Amino acid sequence: MTKITPVLMAGGSGTRLWPVSRKSFPKQFAPLVGDRTLFQASALRLAGPDFADPVVMTNADFRFIVAEQLDQAGIQPGAIVIEPSGRNTAPAILVAALMVASKDPEGLLLVAPSDHVIPDAAAFARAVRQGVEPAAEGRIVTFGITPDRPETGYGYLELAGQGDGPQPLARFVEKPDTATAAQMLAQGNFLWNAGIFVFKAGVMIDAFRAHAPEYLSPVLAALDEAKDDIGFLRLAKGPWDSLPDQSVDYAVMEKADNLTVVRFSERWSDLGGWDAVWREALLEAPSDNGVVTDAHSTAIDCHDVLLRSDSEDLEVVGIGLTDVMVVATADAVLVADKSRAQDVRHAVSALKAKGRKQATAFPRDHRPWGWFETLALADRFQVKRIVVKPGAALSLQSHVHRSEHWIVVSGTAKVTVDDKVTLVTENQSIYVPLGAVHRMENPGKVPMVLIEVQTGSYLGEDDIIRYEDVYARSSAD
Template sequence: MKDHVSGKITPVLLAGGSGTRLWPVSRKTFPKQFSSITGDETLFQAAVRRLAGPVYAPPIVMTNADFRFIVAGQLEQTGVSGATIVVEPVGRNTAPAILAAAQMVASGNPLGLVLVAPSDHMISDSAAFSAIVTKAVEIVKTGRIVVFGVRPDRPASAYGYLELADQEGDFQMVRRFIEKPATDRAADLLADGNCLWNAGIFLFQAQAMIDEFRNHAPEFLSPVQASLDLARHDTDFLWLGDEPWRELPDRSIDYAIMEKSGNIAVCRLSCHWADLGGWDSVWHEAVAACPTGNAVVADEGATAIDCRNVLLRSGGDDLQVVGIGLRDMIVVATSDAVLVADLKRAQDVRLAVDALAAKRRKQAVAFPREHRPWGWYETLARADRFQVKRIMVEPGASLSLQKHMHRSEHWVVVSGTAQVTINDDLRLVSENESVYVPLGAVHRMTNPGKVPVILIEVQTGVYLEEDDIIRYHDQYARPVHPQMPVDGDGAEALPFAAQADVNNAARHVS
């Protein structure tokens, strides 16, 4: 961890959450931080770029196993190198994650500076933000922990609040943390003028945070350190030790430390900030730029006719959303779900997710497009005994070497060139060409080119679920079958072409 000794600030990005208040765009399998909510890049990518530059060391990203390949892929697209992607065995909220990052930095430099930030916030002026952070370093060097606060402009009940104590020199201390209040209470806090929104961004010296845990939440120290001691590197990821991590309480940093400590100073964020915690926040970003206050937010796939105080959003040009005469409404459509809600009920969107989950509807948690380390696939049509998918394989990526026991597959390449292995046969399949994968055949597809491969897959069989995969080799270290297919003598063997494919993949991983 040499960069942590250099005096630079180590950003710690929290990217393991699965928020539901931006459903149906944000879902458990692909939450809002990895989506483009207000611009071309995702919130996670914007956060990575914001915390890159001369004052910052490479970031530590705390996430979970389900998101690790999404994190790695989006990190690569930013061009930011040297990140440490830490995989938590199970979600235990923010307190253990922040302590683990602090202990990682402290192992190289106990006085190393750590900046913890959610990966799903919007800060429009990165230079101004970094200037504020740099100024706060002087407070941190006194041993204080700094929390960043935002001057409220409305009685928002979706944010936590910081009540300020008297001025101490060049900064103010936090008298108390106030969890998300009811709207009436939020209005009182706004009128009082002595409260800020809690932005959930913290700056501290690594050892100072560890000491706070020792004083206020010592039960976290040994399990987190044990988990770090058992951590293992696997391809691009640092996997924390499983058993000690599972022993940890599920607790936020606010409850574990911030609300108990008398050592918390506040630094005001004078640059624009929003956490986009609900569709009302997305709408409010547009209202702020609208002098009449009657903003209509409509993307390229949406049309508003005689609407006021309305958010209209579609899943793309192929799905047109039209609102006529709407007032104070949210309408958000994706390819498989539509949300229609009163703007004032934006924070209740999670109730829709709960209701769908109770009905066991897949839209509660999953998208039609499923992301994989090699690319993605989406289901275009499905009925009894057949399914049609569109598949994208990234350049240089490869599906696992596998076979199916209950289905056969037809692949039609519509863009790019795929290298396909089917038993003893190894061939290139180019645009407008097709190949058939019989039931039980050992097969693999690789993209050896410089552009994505797009193909249409038609599956036929009695069982078409994703668990009908026997995986023999995988360059992404996903679980594989303990034995290769056997030849007639009972010895482990692979068809010649498949063995060559494994050898090539092994060289690629190394």
């Protein structure tokens, strides 16, 4: 069998899993279920002898996270494609199809979101194999999940045929109300729409040409004018930003007449809310009273609750709670009725309206060289903890509004300040005057940790002038 090219969609923001999932570090990159992140689990599920190296569609903010997590999982990417802006799934899928078609128009692609939970990878592989034959014959194959409840948070697929094998698709159904969902569940020929597809590259391009021709020229231009960015493929911004913001379902699938559905009846979840996380946890570790806790939470006389703390310094305790979700991070706490899980996204909108940074950003900010977090912030000073990975280096830079003191607490830092290079070891410090051109590197084999004290009239992250950067970032990146 010709190897299938997996296409992982990894650009979403996952607002319904706030506060653990935020715009700066969304749910696909977090270990919400098990030890691996959802993105890593998805990549591993689509690895093996049947699959080529994956193509990952993401944005500039996540490109280094994608590369690092693939490396940790032992997976070599075929390409990491940077979308200049969010335009939904339609143009991203067309990009992947064009990339594969440039080498083999008959090449097969499997497009999948990177934030789904599918514990039985072998069963999923069997379902994929079921879809390969109709895809090779020119069908666009989509995967439907056998529903086990009248779910109103998913779209549905209505089957035109009967049986367990691949069936023609009759129609797509938008997210229903409870009564309609119950009726469809009883009928037995409706499946949840998983948003997973298998198709030949040329077939998908032809589908766009027939049903959404307005995408072809801008996507081709964005791909033709794309630039290599230290191993990433950065699509051209001008033509890309002119594209409509539409899902592939709306742009192409709902109009196509060559769709086939493969039924998948094993466990599956898109983790579309904290109620889904609660259900998955109970399936992994059943509880008589429906209580799900983690290492930093305690439940006393509770029933059907989720208690979770992602901060080892913050203990969550619930007493006498029923049907409640409590999710805490270092800087935010969510308390909600479990039946309102789909409304968590409204909390993000409310926080944005208040101008609260918790709406989109974490205290810990990930960078390609490591990460930092703010320990204290007040007028004219800020204290940070900075962790630099072995062999990594920050950019050569200067600041217009602040000076910095660096105190190494673990490891060794190689510090450049103007023309002077100094090795700074544990319990030593160095001063970086305002305006000085400076850089910090970790020449060692273990992470280097330092405390940074900033003083000045403005302490924002955009007060950076970059002169050299091994990660090819701009001052605003």
